[in-house]
Amino acid sequence: MAEPSPTPVIAGNWKMHKGPESARKFCREFIQVAPPTTGRTILIFAPALSVCTVREALSEHRIGIGVQNIHWEDEGAFTGELSAAMAKEAGATHVLVGHSERRHVFGETDEQTAWKVAAALAHGLVPVLCVGETIEERKAGRLEEVILRQLHAATTELDERDLRRLLIAYEPVWAIGTGETATPADAADAHGRLRGRLRERLGDHAAGVPILYGGSVKPDNARELLAAEDVEGVLVGGASLDPRDFAKIAAA
Numbered sequence: 001m002a003e004p005s006p007t008p009v010i011a012g013n014w015k016m017h018k019g020p021e022s023a024r025k026f027c028r029e030f031i032q033v034a035p036p037t038t039g040r041t042i043l044i045f046a047p048a049l050s051v052c053t054v055r056e057a058l059s060e061h062r063i064g065i066g067v068q069n070i071h072w073e074d075e076g077a078f079t080g081e082l083s084a085a086m087a088k089e090a091g092a093t094h095v096l097v098g099h100s101e102r103r104h105v106f107g108e109t110d111e112q113t114a115w116k117v118a119a120a121l122a123h124g125l126v127p128v129l130c131v132g133e134t135i136e137e138r139k140a141g142r143l144e145e146v147i148l149r150q151l152h153a154a155t156t157e158l159d160e161r162d163l164r165r166l167l168i169a170y171e172p173v174w175a176i177g178t179g180e181t182a183t184p185a186d187a188a189d190a191h192g193r194l195r196g197r198l199r200e201r202l203g204d205h206a207a208g209v210p211i212l213y214g215g216s217v218k219p220d221n222a223r224e225l226l227a228a229e230d231v232e233g234v235l236v237g238g239a240s241l242d243p244r245d246f247a248k249i250a251a252a
């Protein structure tokens, strides 16, 4: 049976912004202006230090909370790291894996993304696997090779059931934090290639795996991006820091 399209996912990635106090202030303001959560899934990827505050501040609201990174081990001598088990205990429901800043600033490898996806699933966190090409890779005609390699590396060990629990985020590196956005056609093209690969693994169930677009999503371009073929959500960095802007995107 064909899978119905997933409900749109509007996710905010605060990156290294908002400690507990400013996170609480954001939540207070956001719930005043946010659209109803029926018919959409809203997620906030807060810094780990602020996850408990966000969970408390949003406890009456159906909004998911995520961390931006995890280590693949459950515990141990890994100074500065946090595990999937700890994130779960703090109330997180989701985790970003393989964000381009993790890959390109902190040198995270494809292999590590696979370990992190597995750790997240083992602890009942939903991994949001981020993939995307740099401008050099795009200009060299390597878009498909790069994003499918990243998808394959992180998911090849997963069985069908686990693969269906993932969310994917296509985030072209050249569009992140640059004000430059992929066109809806660019997004649809990349998402179509990812969907094609998922279909090889999952058949009709591939339609049930949400693929989010990320990279300079703003209130004025969210609607057209969300309307593009195979785009089931957006992952928003800069514009998710302002409760009004994020609410406008969620309403799009």
Ligand code: PGA
Binding pocket: 013, 171, 175, 176, 177, 178, 179, 214, 215, 216, 217, 235, 236, 237, 238, 239
């Ligand atoms: P941006 O970031 O919206 O600021 O471009 C997106 C992301 O990195 O997830």
